Amino acid sequence: MIVSPSILSCDFGNVERDTKMLHNSEADWLHIDVMDGVFVPNISFGFPILKSVNTHTDKVLDVHLMIANPDQYIKDFVDAGADIITVHYETCPHLHRSIQLIKSYGVKAGVALNPHTPVQVLEEVLSDLDLVLIMSVNPGFGGQKFIPSSVAKVAKMKALIIEHNASAIIEVDGGVNLQTGAALSAAGADALVAGSYVFKSDNPSATISNLKKL
Numbered sequence: 385m386i387v388s389p390s391i392l393s394c395d396f397g398n399v400e401r402d403t404k405m406l407h408n409s410e411a412d413w414l415h416i417d418v419m420d421g422v423f424v425p426n427i428s429f430g431f432p433i434l435k436s437v438n439t440h441t442d443k444v445l446d447v448h449l450m451i452a453n454p455d456q457y458i459k460d461f462v463d464a465g466a467d468i469i470t471v472h473y474e475t476c477p478h479l480h481r482s483i484q485l486i487k488s489y490g491v492k493a494g495v496a497l498n499p500h501t502p503v504q505v506l507e508e509v510l511s512d513l514d515l516v517l518i519m520s521v522n523p524g525f526g527g528q529k530f531i532p533s534s535v536a537k538v539a540k541m542k543a544l545i546i547e548h549n550a551s552a553i554i555e556v557d558g559g560v561n562l563q564t565g566a567a568l569s570a571a572g573a574d575a576l577v578a579g580s581y582v583f584k585s586d587n588p589s590a591t592i593s594n595l596k597k598l
C-alpha cells in the first residue's frame with residue numbers, strides 16, 4: 385500500500401520537525417491539502433508551506449487542490465515542488481485541458497471526485513490519468529467520519545480502470561484508519577491518505593508502518 389500522510393494534521397508551529405518525522409518514516413508520499421475557502425468551506429495554506437515542506441524532504445509531494453480555477457495556479461505549484469497534482473472534477477469545466485496542463489510540466493496528474501460524484505464521469509479521460517482520488521469524506525476538514533459507501537465506489541472505480549485497460553492508481557482520502565483502510569485495500573485502493581489517524585496517534589511512524597502493511 386502506498387501511504388500518503390496529510391500534513392494538514394501536522395503542528396504548523398513545527399512544520400520542519402513533522403516533515404522530518406515523515407521523511408524518516410515509511411511514508412511513500414506527503415499529502416498536501418490546499419483549500420481556498422471558495423470550493424470548500426475552509427482555508428488551509430498555500431505556497432510558503434509547500435516550499436517549506438519541500439526543503440525538508442525529497443519524498444513525493446502529493447498535492448490535492450481543493451480550489452476554484454486550479455489551472456491558474458498549476459505552474460506555481462510545480463515551481464513550489466509538487467510531484468503529483470490532483471484537481472477536483474467539480475472545479476474543472478474543461479477537465480481534459482486541466483489534465484494536459486498538469487502533464488505539460490512533467491508532473492503526474494490526478495483527478496479527485498467528491499462523495500456524490502459518480503466514477504463514470506472520468507470514463508473519457510481515464511487513460512490520460514496517473515491517479516484518481518476517491519474522497520471518502522466531503523472535502524474541507526481533517527478528522528471527519530468515513531463515508532461507508534466509499535468502499536463500493538473504490539470497487540466500481542477499479543472495475544472501470546480495468547475495463548479501459550488504464551493504468552491510473554486509486555488513492556482514497558478521508559477518515560482512513562486501519563479498519564477503513566483494510567476494507568479499501570480489499571476493494572482495490574492503491575494509496576491511502578491519512579491525516580488525523582497518523583498525527584493523533586502516540587507513535588505516528590509506527591502508525592504509518594501499520595498502514596503500509598494493508
Ligand code: DX5
Pocket residue numbers: 390392393415417448521522523524525526527528557558559560577578579580581
Ligand atoms: C479533507 C482532506 C484530507 C484530510 C484527511 O478535505 O482532503 O486529506 O487531511 O484527514 P483525515 O485523515 O483526518 O480524515
Ligand code: ZN
Pocket residue numbers: 390415416417448557577
Ligand atoms: Zn486531501
